[in-house]
Amino acid sequence: AQSVAQPEDQVNVAEGNPLTVKCTYSVSGNPYLFWYVQYPNRGLQFLLKYITGDNLVKGSYGFEAEFNKSQTSFHLKKPSALVSDSALYFCAVRDLNTGFQKLVFGTGTRLLVSP
Amino acid sequence: KAGVTQTPRYLIKTRGQQVTLSCSPISGHRSVSWYQQTPGQGLQFLFEYFSETQRNKGNFPGRFSGRQFSNSRSEMNVSTLELGDSALYLCASSGSRGGGIGFNNEQFFGPGTRLTVL
Numbered sequence: 354a355q356s357v358a359q360p361e362d363q364v365n366v367a368e369g370n371p372l373t374v375k376c377t378y379s380v381s382g383n384p385y386l387f388w389y390v391q392y393p394n395r396g397l398q399f400l401l402k403y404i405t406g407d408n409l410v411k412g413s414y415g416f417e418a419e420f421n422k423s424q425t426s427f428h429l430k431k432p433s434a435l436v437s438d439s440a441l442y443f444c445a446v447r448d449l450n451t452g453f454q455k456l457v458f459g460t461g462t463r464l465l466v467s468p
Numbered sequence: 469k470a471g472v473t474q475t476p477r478y479l480i481k482t483r484g485q486q487v488t489l490s491c492s493p494i495s496g497h498r499s500v501s502w503y504q505q506t507p508g509q510g511l512q513f514l515f516e517y518f519s520e521t522q523r524n525k526g527n528f529p530g531r532f533s534g535r536q537f538s539n540s541r542s543e544m545n546v547s548t549l550e551l552g553d554s555a556l557y558l559c560a561s562s563g564s565r566g567g568g569i570g571f572n573n574e575q576f577f578g579p580g581t582r583l584t585v586l
Contacts, residue, residue, distance in 0.1 A: 387574060396472070396558055396577035443511065453524045454499050454562050456575060458511040 355380045357427075357444045359459035366434045367467050374429040374462045376444030385447035386427045387456065388418055392440045400442075403427060414438070434466045470495065472561050472578035480584045486547040489581045493540050493561030500542040501575060502534060505556040514557075517542055549585045556580045 357378045366372045378384055385404055389397040401412025408420045418429045429442060442462050448455040473492045481487050493500050502514040513526040517536035534544040540561075546553055560575035 389577070394579075394582075396474075396579045397560075399574045399576060402574050448513075453518070454501050454516050454560075454573070454575065455513045455524050455526075456501075456503075456560075457513070458503075460510050 355446045355448045355450065355457050357386075357446045357457060357459040359442075359444055359462045361462050362460075363463045363465060365465050365467065368436050369433050372431050372434040372438070372464065372466070374442050374444075374464060376427045376429065376459060378425050378427060378444075378446050380446055380449070382449055384420075384427075385449065386418075386420065387445045387447070388412065388416070388427075388429050389443045389445060389458075390440045391443065391461075397443065400429070434464075436466050436468055439464055439466045472559055472576055474557075474559050474578035474581050476581060477579065478582045478584075480586065481549050482586050483549055483551060485549050486545065487549060487583060488543055488545045489557055489559075489583075491542045491544075491559030491561075491578060493542070493559075494563070494576055497561035497563030497576075498540050499562040499573075500536055500540065501560045501562070502542070502544050503558045503560065504528075505558060505580070506554075511558075514544065546583075551585050554583060554585045556582050 387402045388400040391397050400416050401410050403410050403420045411417045416431050444459040445456040475490045499518045501516040503511050505511050516524045520536045531547045536542045558580045560577045562573045562575045
């Protein structure tokens, strides 16, 4: 079964410092990976996706993610964190076994950026 | 381009009642998926509709049902509500120009409906 794991419940970083939110995946076949962010009382906002091609994917709001096939990881990164980046981040993988649009989400990582 | 809209935003019901939630996808999107988000179980897939047909269903009891209309708007219904049904219900739409859909299409989520069952 397709799955993703987010090993950290919370990540703390000071404003201006680089941030990394970790995600590892387990899939059969090619991975279709996504990152979403959720602010309080809001739905999920799409950040970026990896389908194929370059291992470094650039997304919204200055975020990027590095796909590493050998380590089965898809970590989310940002060179310089902002206080406004504080939110809940979800990694997700498309469930190719069903052939449809189902996403399987990780448990989420809360990012806290301190001033 | 307008985003995904969900109504109502908040609902309070009592056990045993039923509830209907509505979702309007992004114009041109024909795929609508529903997810349940709870603190304990996280984000769980409920079902997906495409062109008025349910294509996939998650591991939820039959009390959870849905449908999609010809204009791609979707509704989900929960009958005989239980306390454990309290959650944020998220709708997501997906698609591309021409109405097609593929594995590389991201899903766009609405703000959700917060359901509280008392």
